[in-house]
Amino acid sequence: MGEIAGRDQQIANQMDTGAWSRDMMSNCCAGGAVALARSQGPEADFQTFVAADPEAFVFQDEEGNNLLHMLVENMHCANCIRSIEKALKSLDGVLDARVNFSTRRLLVRWQAGSGAAADLVRPVIDLGYFLTPYNPEMMRSAAAEEEKKLLRALGVAGFAATNVMLLSVAVWAGLFSEDMGPATRDLMHWFSALIALPAVAYAGQPFFRSALAALKNGRLNMDVPISLAVVLASGMSLSETIQSGEYAYFDASVTLLFFLLIGRYLDMRARGKARSAAERLLLLKAVAATVVLPDGSHKSIPVEAVTPGTIVHVPAGERIPVDGEIIEGRTAVDNSLVTGESLPVEAAKGDAVFAGTLNLNGAVRLRAIKTGDNTLLSDIVRLMENAEQGRAKYVRIADRVAEYYAPAVHLLAAVTFVGWWILGFDWQVALIQAVAVLIITCPCALGLAVPVVQVVASGRLLQRGVLVKAADGLERLAKVDTVVFDKTGTLTEGRLDLINEESIDRADLDFAASIARNSKHPLALAVARRGRAVHAMADVTEHPGRGLSVVLKDGEVRLGSREWCGVPADFKDANDPQEGPELWFAQPGRQPIRFLFEDCLRHDAVETIAALKKAGLQVELLSGDRAPVAEKVAATIGIDDWQAGVKPEQKTARLEELKAAGRTVLMVGDGLNDAPALAMAHVSMSPSTAADVSQTAADFVFQGRGLGAVLEAVRVARFSHRLVIQNFGLAFLYNAIAVPLAIAGFVTPLFAAIAMSASSLVVCFNSMRLIERRKGETQ
Structure with a gap:
């Protein structure tokens, strides 16, 4: 406690001197200065x-x-x-x-x-x-600032387009009558220029700046053809106005920009709806933590300043700022962020809690164990971002196509201009068709075809307690036709439970639980969990490999193995004749009591296996446990193909056999002794309870006590694969139809702007069908 008190006092001193606040403020201001x-x-x-x-x-x-x-x-x-x-x-x-x-x-x-x-x-x-x-706190403000800029540009372009269109209607009407002479027409053109050109200069900045930066560095991006089209249309119109020409296209240029801005704004909103799960998680991180100082007073400090060992006070209704262990108080915690399960979990002294989860109904004090970037929430964020930042096969294809697409667009526009000019049309007409080609061939839809699906799918799976670790994990998972399960810790919870509680006297059970709470052995913990009137017992001695003992006035009481408790090998418990892990409770002058344990199946294992079979998947069980145990589990959950007593090298050998037979295998194991098999499989999943979430070898990590996450991952992967193929098909179909029409002169620049924006939105909204699909509809 002295060490903790010293650390708390150091934090208090830092707060009093303002050292931490100056550092934090300087970093935040520096980031803001860059942005400004x-x-x-x-x-x-x-x-x-x-x-x-x-x-x-x-x-x-x-x-x-x-x-x-x-x-x-x-x-x-x-x-x-x-x-x-x-x-x-x-x-x-x-x-x-x-x-x-x-x-x-x-x-x-x-x-x-x-x-x-x-x-x-x-x-x-x-x-x-x-x-x-x-700085995660700046993400939301940066997105809001960008949205405001687009809205201002959109408003200016819309106002200008409306007024210029009114003038254009008068001009076009006057061309077919003798009431409007050249002077009036030129005046209308000049008024249109005075409205349109400043509007284009302001509203086009989101495109122009990006295009200029790209051209200065000898590269092309999607904003180059857009900017070129808008500038060419405006420049040609100004040239015609100066030369007193009949045709000016100020209405086309400013309305073109208006529709392009509508498309970009809607695209940004669509991406915002499909925003990365990692970004949403970062926004759930607590900003400040209330630490308990040695004198019992509370101080609020930035969560980054909390160090391991610090005592933190968490009031009801607030998010827990660090990973820690409760040392005082009792509450219910919303762990849906971590496990994907919506039901609150009771938490009391000795229970672990995690950063980002919500303290629902009681104030608690906890000792910080992991802080800052070392918390479970930060681990999850890193896993999600690593998966999203990776380059899956379809992403690489889209990137490769986009790399050669931009030069091809400009070449095609130049060929269109030359072709129309050679065919005898005026240069203005040829230029307008070239502008249409520049706009309609923008590769936005192609670039969005895969990333939006990846982001939405990862977010949906996170809500179900599944973390996507591999960038191409969804692609590989969509192709599996065989699922191989480990037993212990995978089909079962990996936690032993007392199964003969009803046959044990309550007083004896509470007495044994009071002794068992002094050990961390899995069987002792299972007994301790069943106790009700449990009280602290002094002088309990733990004997490694044997059990626990305590000396009372009536003699020595033992809780441990059969041999150590002195139970004859031929002694049977008439109430519980079945075999399994056991403890014996020996009290002086009384008949020994048997505690029988079992590693219970996950509550939804039977339903999950049945659903996987219904989805057309072959299911196998490879267990290292004894044959009777493996056979019982396989029969209970409906797995026909099973093997028992399988060593790690035998599991990899079986996976090689399946691969040689043309099967595509998903291996679901606990990530410890199954690590070789997880690496061998085409794709792999592991429960987070098996090992540290950042160290498991699997491509996916599922959390919580249910097995349904495996089924959900397969369904989402299959649906995501279909959406990616659909998105590619939509993007290529759009270009296959639109480009020839633009070259042939059937598409105006305005229609091209609408079509280009619409193609991007169609791809985004098609991808977000993953969000709307309810559980069970992604088969």
């Missing part, structure tokens, strides 16, 4: 980023390499991600660089001593992307 200065150009952005002291945000991984997390703004498509990653990976010393599609989080890993953080990320800033040191 981002419009001053690459050099100014770089200097501001340096002023934010990015070295303060660098930390090291287990191998001693430097890691830096940043938030990337002004990023709109897969081509942007590819450009950023390519620029960073080309630098000496950089081991890895990945951008998360949905959280906009950039992770850079490089060798220690190979360069400073500011110099390392300069190529990204030079590309025109604004960086801020990563």
Whole structure:
């Protein structure tokens, strides 16, 4: 307690001197300064980023390499991600660089001593992307700021389009009558120019800045053809107005921009609805923690300042800020964030609680065990982001197509312009058709085809207590036709329960539970859980490999193995003749009492196995347990193919046999002795109770006490696979129809803008069908 008190006093001193608050405020202000200065150009952005002291945000991984997390703004498509990653990976010393599609989080890993953080990320800033040191609290404000900018631009473009359209109607009506002369027509054109050109200059900034930054660095992105189309339409119209020409297209250029902004705004809202589960989890982290000081008073400090061993007070209704163990109080905790189960869990002294979970109805005090980035919530976030930032097969295909798509678009537009001009049409007409081609062939839908599905699927599975660890895990899981289960800790809960409680006198059970609470042995813990009137007992001695004993006035009382308790080998308990793990309770002058235990099946194991079979999957059981036990489990849950006494190497051999027979296997095991089999399988899942969530070898980790998460993962993976194929089909079908029509002159720039935006939205909304599907509909 003295150590804890000293640490608490140190925290109090820091609070009194304001040391921690200055550090935290300087970091937050630095990040805000970067965000506010981002419009001053690459050099100014770089200097501001340096002023934010990015070295303060660098930390090291287990191998001693430097890691830096940043938030990337002004990023709109897969081509942007590819450009950023390519620029960073080309630098000496950089081991890895990945951008998360949905959280906009950039992770850079490089060798220690190979360069400073500011110099390392300069190529990204030079590309025109604004960086801020990563702060989860800034994510929501950054998204809100971007949404406000788009709304302002949309409002300006809409106002200008409405007024210019009124003038255009008058001009077009006057062309077919003799009431409007050239002077009146020119005046209308000039009024249109005065309204349209400033509106285009303001409302087009989201596209123009991105396009200019890309062109300065010799690359193309989706905003280049859009900006080129808008500028060409506006420039041609101004040229016609100066030359007193009959045709000006100010209405087309500003309305084109209006529809493009509508599409981008709706696209951003759609992505927001499909926002990464990792981002939503980060927003659930507590900002502050109430620590208990040595004098019993409470102080509120930033959660980052809490250290292991600190005593934390958590009032009812607040989120738990750290991983810890309750030392005082009793409450109910909403663990749905961690386990996917909606029912509250009772928690009392000695129980573990986790950061991000909700304390429902009672104030508790807990001792912090894991804090900051070491909590279970942070582990889950890292797993989710690693999966989302990875490059699955379909993502790589989309990236490769998008890489060559942008140059092909510009070449096709140039060919369209030349073709129409050669055919004898005016250059204005040829240019308008080229503009239509530039707009309608934008590869937005193709770039969104896979990432949106990945993000939505990961979020849905997280709600069901399943963590996706492998980037291509969903793709591989969708193809499985065979599921192989381990028994202990997988089909069963891996926790022994007392099964003959009804045949034991309550007073004897409470007496044994009072003794058993002094041991951490699984059988002793199972007895202790069944006690009601349990009281503390002194002088209880634990004998390793034998049991527990306590000396009372009547003699020695023992709780342990048959031999140690002196029970004859031929002695049978008439009430419980069955075999299984057991403890014996021997009291002086009384007949020994047998405690019988069993590793209980997960409550939904029978239903899950039946549903997997109904889905067309072959199910097998490979258990290292004894044959009678494995046979009983297999018969109970309906598995026909089972093997008992199987060693780890025999499990991998069986998986190799299945693979040679053309089967695609999902291995579900506990992640400890099943690690070789998990690695051998086509795809693997593991319960989180088997090992630390960040260390299991499986591609998926499911939480909670139910087995239904396995079935849900298979269903979501299959449905996700269908959605990806549909999205690719929609994107290619759109281009196959729209591009020839645009080249042939059947598509105007306005219709092209509507069609391009619509294609992106169709892909996003098709992907979000995963959110709307209820359980059981994703078969």
